[in-house]
Amino acid sequence: MIINGEEQYVITLIMAAGKGTRMKSDKSKLVHKIFDKELVKRVVELANDIGSDDIVAVVGYLKEQVIDVLKDSVKYAYQEELLGTGHAVMQATEYLKNIKGKVVILYGDVPAIRKETLETLIEKSVRDKEYATLLTAIYENPTGYGRIIRDVGGNIKAIVEEKDADINQKQVKEINSGIYCFDIEELVDALQYIKPNNAQGEYYLTDVIKIMNDKGLKTGAVIVEDNTEILGVNDRKQLEQLTSILQKRINEMHMKNGVTIESSNTTYIHDNVKIGRDTVIHPNTVIKSGAVIGDNCEIGPFAFIGEDTIIKDNTVIKEFEKIK
Numbered sequence: 001m002i003i004n005g006e007e008q009y010v011i012t013l014i015m016a017a018g019k020g021t022r023m024k025s026d027k028s029k030l031v032h033k034i035f036d037k038e039l040v041k042r043v044v045e046l047a048n049d050i051g052s053d054d055i056v057a058v059v060g061y062l063k064e065q066v067i068d069v070l071k072d073s074v075k076y077a078y079q080e081e082l083l084g085t086g087h088a089v090m091q092a093t094e095y096l097k098n099i100k101g102k103v104v105i106l107y108g109d110v111p112a113i114r115k116e117t118l119e120t121l122i123e124k125s126v127r128d129k130e131y132a133t134l135l136t137a138i139y140e141n142p143t144g145y146g147r148i149i150r151d152v153g154g155n156i157k158a159i160v161e162e163k164d165a166d167i168n169q170k171q172v173k174e175i176n177s178g179i180y181c182f183d184i185e186e187l188v189d190a191l192q193y194i195k196p197n198n199a200q201g202e203y204y205l206t207d208v209i210k211i212m213n214d215k216g217l218k219t220g221a222v223i224v225e226d227n228t229e230i231l232g233v234n235d236r237k238q239l240e241q242l243t244s245i246l247q248k249r250i251n252e253m254h255m256k257n258g259v260t261i262e263s264s265n266t267t268y269i270h271d272n273v274k275i276g277r278d279t280v281i282h283p284n285t286v287i288k289s290g291a292v293i294g295d296n297c298e299i300g301p302f303a304f305i306g307e308d309t310i311i312k313d314n315t316v317i318k319e320f321e322k323i324k
Helices: 039-049 064-074 085-088 115-127 182-190 207-214 237-256
Strands: 010-016 054-059 073-077 102-107 132-138 149-150 158-159 176-181 219-223
Touching: 010 039, 010 085, 039 054, 039 102, 039 115, 039 182, 054 064, 054 158, 054 237, 064 073, 064 158, 115 132, 115 176, 115 219, 149 219, 158 207, 158 219, 176 182, 182 207, 207 219
Parallel strands: 010 054, 010 102, 054 073, 132 219
Antiparallel strands: 102 176, 132 176, 149 158, 149 176
C-alpha cells in the first residue's frame, strides 16, 4: 500500500469470533445480511477497498458459517475461548511476527465505516509516526463505552472501560470505537504484557495503549465525524438501524449524482448499482445489486429490478413491474 507517497505494509485483522446471543438466532450474527450481503463480508470488502496487503479473520463461535461466507478471500485465526479482544488479537500473532508495518483492527459486526475514514486513520498513524492511532467519537451520553483518558497536553494516556471507570472518568464524552491502527512490532510486544486484571476477567486490547505510553511511544487519535460509522450490530433492532443508515447513504449518493428519488425511506437500492442522470425512482421500489439503469428512465412505483439487470436510456418501468 502507498501511504503519504511511501510503500507501507498494512494487514487488517477482523474480529469475527463473538457469539451474538442477543440476535436470538441459530446463525452467527456475522452472517446476517444487509441488502443481501453478510455483515462480515461487508467488512472484508472494506479491508480490500483500503488496499490491505493481507486480511485475517479471527473466528470462533459458529466459525464454519463465517468461513463458508468468506471462503479463501481471507486467512484465518481461531479463538476457541472468548477471553476478550486482546486475546483475539493474540490468536493472530502468527501473521504478525517478524513483520514491519501497520495492522488495522476491524470488527465483523461494524459494517458502516467509510473507506475514507480508515484511510485518514492509517495516513495519520504513518505521517505522525504514531505506534497506536485510535478511531474515537464524541457522545453526549457515552454510557457503555470505554473512555479516552488524555493528559493535560491532550495526549492519550489510557482507555478505561465503563465497568472499570471511576466517577470522574465516566464524565468523559470521548469514547473508544474499538477501531485501531497499530505499529505491528510494538503491538506484538505489548500483547505479552496485558493481563485479565479487570471486572470482566478478560484480556483487553485497550490495555495496549497504556503499555505503549509507559514505554514512551507516541499514540494518537482520529475523531470520527459521523458516529453512525462505528455502530455495531448486536440484535435485530440494531440490524434494522444499520440497514436504514446504509439505505440513506446509498440513496443520497445517487441523488448527488443526478437521480431523483421521490421517497428515500421506501426506496431500497442495493450496493454496486449504477443509475444514470435524470432518472426518476418512484416510491416502494427495490433495485438489486449490480443493476445498471440508464439516463432519463422512470422506475416504479412498486417496481422490482433484479440483480445485474441492465436497463437502457429512456426506459419506463411501470408500476408493480418486475424485471429480473
